[in-house]
Amino acid sequence: QxxxxxxxxxxxxxxxxxxxxxxxxxxxxxxxxxxxxxxxxxxxxxxxxxxxxxxxxxxxxxxxxxxxxxxxxxxxxxxxxxxxxxxxxxxxxxxxxxxxxTADLLIVVGTSLTVSPANTLVYRAPSTTLRLVVNNEPVGTRLGIQYGPESSRDFFAQGFCDNVFLELMDHLGWLKDIAHDKLPEASASLLRERLARASAEKNNVLRS
Ligand SMILES: [Zn+2]
Structure with missing residues (x-):
């Protein structure tokens, strides 16, 4: 959008x-x-x-x-x-x-989900499609997105996009694959911090 x-x-x-x-x-x-x-x-x-x-x-x-x-x-x-x-x-x-x-996963990032028709994708996806909302606040409840333990297909990752995706990349082991020379400086600096922290944690594990 x-x-x-x-x-x-x-x-x-x-x-x-x-x-x-x-x-x-x-x-x-x-x-x-x-x-x-x-x-x-x-x-x-x-x-x-x-x-x-x-x-x-x-x-x-x-x-x-x-x-x-x-x-x-x-x-x-x-x-x-x-x-x-x-x-x-x-x-x-x-x-x-x-x-x-055929979508297995729909990732919704940084949006109020109030503008149609872009927001209709949320409920037009099949009921088997998992939906991940990355946002500072919950959005899209009127479109059928469910928050909380009762939800079986919707997941909420609260926070700024940069931070949430770094977390996700870290879990997936993809941090080093991000081409940080092309990122805007604010994102590149977050990535450098995260890589430095990951490397420090690894060294601590090796030492102990
Ligand atoms: Zn013309």
């Missing part, structure tokens, strides 16, 4: 494995004809053609001129994000229909 494109910057996950439900700030496309433009070229055109209202870029033009679509010629090229009340990408519906029925 995030539009920052961060996952593309810090993982080697192939683009086709990610469905950007609300679009992504790291791509540009034409609202009129759907043509996907070259993103670097789009950024260059923004620098050259759009005035800087923050007045921090001296080289920005005094007045803006439209960025035109190479395909249809309309001035409707913008970052590929889904604006409020606009349609979600077709791919979201296709993937939900084809992938959800």
């Amino acid at each position: 995030n539009i920052d494109g961060l996952e593309g910057q810090c993982t080697d996950l192939p683009r086709e494995k990610v469905v950007a439900v609300h679009g992504s700030m790291d791509q540009a496309s034409c609202e009129m004809c759907g043509e996907k433009g070259d993103f670097d070229e789009f950024c260059k055109e923004v620098e050259e053609k759009i005035k800087d209202i923050s007045k921090s870029d001296d080289s920005a033009p005094e007045i803006s001129t439209p960025i035109l679509c190479k395909m249809c010629g309309c001035a409707t090229v913008k970052p590929s994000i889904v604006l409020f009340r606009s349609n979600l990408p077709r791919e979201f519906y296709d993937r939900a229909r084809e992938d959800l029925p």
